[in-house]
Amino acid sequence: MDVGQVRQRRLSDDIVGRLEVMILEGTLKAGERLPAERALAERFGVSRPSLREAIQKLAAKGLLVSRQGGGNYVAESLGSTFSDPLLQLLERNPEAQRDLLEFRHTLEGSCAFYAAQRATELDRQRLTEAFNALQDCYSRSGKVTRAEEGAVDASFHLAIAEASHNAVLLHTIRGLFDLLKRNVVTNIGGMYAQRDETRDMLIDQHRALYEAIIEGRAEDARQLSNRHIDYVREVLAEVQQLAQREARAQRRQISHKP
Secondary structure: OOOOOOOOOOHHHHHHHHHHHHHHOOOOOOOOEOOOHHHHHHHHOOOHHHHHHHHHHHHHOOOEEEEOOOEEEEOHHHHOOOOHHHHHHHHHOHHHHHHHHHHHHHHHHHHHHHHHHHOOHHHHHHHHHHHHHHHHHHHOOOOOOHHHHHHHHHHHHHHHHHHOOOHHHHHHHHHOHHHHHHHHHHHHHHHHHHOOOHHHHHHHHHHHHHHHHHOOOHHHHHHHHHHHHHHHHHHHHHHHHHHHHHHHHHHHHHHHOO
């Protein structure tokens, strides 16, 4: 019986597999430059020709981009779930903002749950750094821009997603990172104006969520994440209702003019 020849696996295929795992697990991020070929070949214990062959295969798959004289990069497109024009549409539309909060409610709750269950010591260190940066931002109230606060807030939630060790959740959050930052920026302006206690509430909510994850209280972490989003939705609903009442009052004033 002729069973055919067994095809010998090329070394470059093994390198491709290792790099694909690094991209999937988030060790290599969209847009990030790979280490120099010499350093990467030494790290993997392979020859540079085999490494180059692997890089060419990954470039053909659309996972890497090689720049003449500038090295090799993870494709930027891997980190973009929405295009810039769509981001602007979602940012301006109140109903889309509501939809995003509903999505965040489910997504971030799951991230918090799994992060509490699976976070390693290194994950906890990174989460602590992200939380401390957020706390520092809150402590410098009036000295940071909304954009800076939005970026730090989004980075804290991204650190939670990384600690979840779920590749789908992580890449979804990363793909939504710009949208998440814009959502936070849009939210905090109206929330701070609506309720005086908002900043203190957000500080307390983020601290409670952080502590639940660090202490491994998975169900508490999910519930605290959900309560945080519920609070944001509640305050923003008040903001929207107030805006509608003011617009209605202005229309009536115009209609009553002689």
